Each structure stands twice: as C-alpha cells, then as structure tokens.
Amino acid sequence: MRDVIIVGAGGGGAVVAKELAAQGLDVLLLEGGPRNAHPETDWSHYEIDQTDAVQGNFRWGPADRTRSPWTRDIKGPGVIWQVSGVGGTTLHYFANCPRALPGSFHGYSGPDAAAYDREHEYPFSYRELLPYF
Numbered sequence: 001m002r003d004v005i006i007v008g009a010g011g012g013g014a015v016v017a018k019e020l021a022a023q024g025l026d027v028l029l030l031e032g033g034p035r036n037a038h039p040e041t042d043w044s045h046y047e048i049d050q051t052d053a054v055q056g057n058f059r060w061g062p063a064d065r066t067r068s069p070w071t072r073d074i075k076g077p078g079v080i081w082q083v084s085g086v087g088g089t090t091l092h093y094f095a096n097c098p099r100a101l102p103g104s105f106h107g108y109s110g111p112d113a114a115a116y117d118r119e120h121e122y123p124f125s126y127r128e129l130l131p132y133f
Contacts, residue, residue: 002028010088033085099133102126 004020006013009031017029085091102108103116105126122129 002026004028005030008088009086011090013088014086031086033088035086036091037086099129105129 003025004017005028006017006020007030009017009029013029013031017027021027100122101116103110103113105122105124107125108116108121
C-alpha cells in the first residue's frame, strides 16, 4: 500500500514526489508519456515535423508514431504547448522563467490594478521578489 500516488511526472509531480519521499513516505509516481532517457535514440526527425505554427496545428502525442497524434486546432493568436512524458511541459520551456507581472502581487496600485485578480494575488510584493530575479 502506497502512502501517496502522484499522477504526472512533470515539473510539479516530480518535485512533489521527491519531497514526499524524502520525508519517508512511500510514493508512486505515474506517467503516461515516454521517459526519453536516451535522446539520441528516443528522438527522431519526426519531432521536427510535428508542428506547423503557420497553420496553427501543433502535433504532439505518443512516442509510438504508429499511433495517431494528439492535435489541437488553435483558433486565435495564442500557442498552447504541452508535452507528455517525464518532465512534462518543462521539456520545452527553454530555460525561460519570466517574472510574473507586478500587478499579480500584493499591494500593487498601478493604474491598471483593476485588471488583475486581487483574490489570487501573490502574498508578497513585487519589490520583495526582485532581489531573487
């Protein structure tokens, strides 16, 4: 019997599993996607062909290319990138971790303050966070 079962080995699931296991809990981490532990053999030319940003079609799906891909038709100007596998969507984040906007933090009083969700703001100010970026 496991103490905790975590579904999804993305950035959040993997960290939570590691921290709970470090506390002595028996953790099972389930992931439906591939591990891609050996990129030189796990990745192929298909990865280059999977996306057509001009048309708004983004192809992602099972590592087994004999199975149909998952597709999402983007009807607007946005892009949704999702990755299935160990690491989840962090597999494509390009080491880019942009700051949240100042209006997302406690105490923001700029001219556009009403445009932000005050109920779910960060519990500290933007200025408090700045030294860490």
